[in-house]
Amino acid sequence: MVAPIFNKNGYAATSLHDITQAVGLTKGAIYGNFKNKEALAIAAFKFTVKDLLKQISIHLEQSNSPIQKLYLIVDFYRNYYNFSQELGGCPVLNIGVDANNQNTLLLENVRQVIEKIQDQIANIVEDGIEAGEISTEINAMHFSKRLYTLIQGAIFMTYTMQDELYMHETLDQLEQIISNELKI
Amino acid sequence: MVAPIFNKNGYAATSLHDITQAVGLTKGAIYGNFKNKEALAIAAFKFTVKDLLKQISIHLEQSNSPIQKLYLIVDFYRNYYNFSQELGGCPVLNIGVDANNQNTLLLENVRQVIEKIQDQIANIVEDGIEAGEISTEINAMHFSKRLYTLIQGAIFMTYTMQDELYMHETLDQLEQIISNELKI
DNA sequence: TTTTAAATATACCGATTGGTATATTATTAG
DNA sequence: CTAATAATATACCAATCGGTATATTTAAAA
Numbered sequence: 001m002v003a004p005i006f007n008k009n010g011y012a013a014t015s016l017h018d019i020t021q022a023v024g025l026t027k028g029a030i031y032g033n034f035k036n037k038e039a040l041a042i043a044a045f046k047f048t049v050k051d052l053l054k055q056i057s058i059h060l061e062q063s064n065s066p067i068q069k070l071y072l073i074v075d076f077y078r079n080y081y082n083f084s085q086e087l088g089g090c091p092v093l094n095i096g097v098d099a100n101n102q103n104t105l106l107l108e109n110v111r112q113v114i115e116k117i118q119d120q121i122a123n124i125v126e127d128g129i130e131a132g133e134i135s136t137e138i139n140a141m142h143f144s145k146r147l148y149t150l151i152q153g154a155i156f157m158t159y160t161m162q163d164e165l166y167m168h169e170t171l172d173q174l175e176q177i178i179s180n181e182l183k184i
Numbered sequence: 185m186v187a188p189i190f191n192k193n194g195y196a197a198t199s200l201h202d203i204t205q206a207v208g209l210t211k212g213a214i215y216g217n218f219k220n221k222e223a224l225a226i227a228a229f230k231f232t233v234k235d236l237l238k239q240i241s242i243h244l245e246q247s248n249s250p251i252q253k254l255y256l257i258v259d260f261y262r263n264y265y266n267f268s269q270e271l272g273g274c275p276v277l278n279i280g281v282d283a284n285n286q287n288t289l290l291l292e293n294v295r296q297v298i299e300k301i302q303d304q305i306a307n308i309v310e311d312g313i314e315a316g317e318i319s320t321e322i323n324a325m326h327f328s329k330r331l332y333t334l335i336q337g338a339i340f341m342t343y344t345m346q347d348e349l350y351m352h353e354t355l356d357q358l359e360q361i362i363s364n365e366l367k368i
Numbered sequence: 369t370t371t372t373a374a375a376t377a378t379a380c381c382g383a384t385t386g387g388t389a390t391a392t393t394a395t396t397a398g
Numbered sequence: 399c400t401a402a403t404a405a406t407a408t409a410c411c412a413a414t415c416g417g418t419a420t421a422t423t424t425a426a427a428a
């Protein structure tokens with residue numbers, strides 16, 4: 001698979017030769033299916049994100065309760081360091097930073113993914129408010145962005161310092177926030 | 185200056201030609217002062233970080249009170265989006281992500297900077313505990329890592345979404361944390 | 369002013385880059 | 399079984415890559 005290569009090395013540091021080696025095809029075959037390197041990188045990013053969102057979605061099926069789904073999101077990220085290593089790291093963080101100032105199309109794709117995730121979390125919070133599980137004082141999108149910003153910070157620190165403690169401490173905080181600020 | 189180029193584009197996407205253009209010197213002159221491209225990137229990173237730490241240090245001189253210094257750290261990052269754009273983005277975030285899986289020496293430098301910053305913040309908290317401004321219940325290093333993880337998440341989100349609101353909201357939270365959890 | 373040494377520029381190197389035109393092989397349709 | 403079509407491979411392109419040996423210029427020492 002080519003996605004982890006782009007994700008680990010970044011766009012510029014990934015050569016077509018690297019890709020041919022990983023995929024077992026020649027450049028001719030690759031350029032028969034993709035317009036150029038950028039289109040290939042975008043396809044790889046979309047592929048990885050689709051898998052990631054699918055896994056989160058499956059994980060959230062464990063409960064129908066909105067507040068429990070929020071706990072399940074936190075729970076999903078407890079294993080994210082292991083999980084994301086198979087993807088070559090967190091695609092949102094890695095491609096987000098890599099594409100900034102470098103690749104407009106790729107960056108636009110990252111932004112859309114972030115907005116999609118934030119919308120989904122906000123929808124869960126809205127559902128929780130309607131179901132009477134979450135305080136009506138809570139601004140759903142505001143909370144969603146807060147949660148995602150916390151998690152992305154934890155991902156960066158965990159990967160850079162190679163220390164999962166950053167992730168676990170952040171997730172502990174998030175559980176407290178859900179319990180203390182959201183729950184009625 | 186070469187540092188912002190590496191910081192913006194990343195190591196692999198920065199060519200020696202880019203550097204010669206920015207610095208007005210030829211490759212011969214550059215390689216007379218640096219062993220190779222990697223040594224140049226490390227020097228550029230160290231230069232940028234030195235400037236960044238200096239600016240933070242100056243900002244903290246506004247008060248001698250440890251608890252006020254914590255508020256001043258938060259205050260410093262209120263202007264960080266503007267400030268760091270002159271550096272080509274946050275060097276810790278950008279080079280940290282870029283160097284991961286790519287450049288061991290550069291990554292090691294990023295880690296040392298993170299540890300240095302965390303130590304400095306932890307020292308302020310320790311001073312605050314000794315001065316009776318901060319609760320003795322607080323684990324200084326624990327709090328320091330928490331603060332820095334929050335801020336790095338905010339930096340990533342602010343840059344990727346080009347929306348300073350992520351930063352400001354995070355800093356608002358941090359002020360509340362200092363007021364509610366640290367202050368005696 | 370002459371000599372020495374340091375800094376910079378020039379010109380080049382082999383290797384690799386993304387990309388493509390063309391040839392070849394698989395696959396499908398008739 | 400044959401013809402048409404799609405997929406893949408081969409061989410190549412100009413441009414650029416990081417790096418270096420050597421020439422030239424600048425600055426300091428004598």
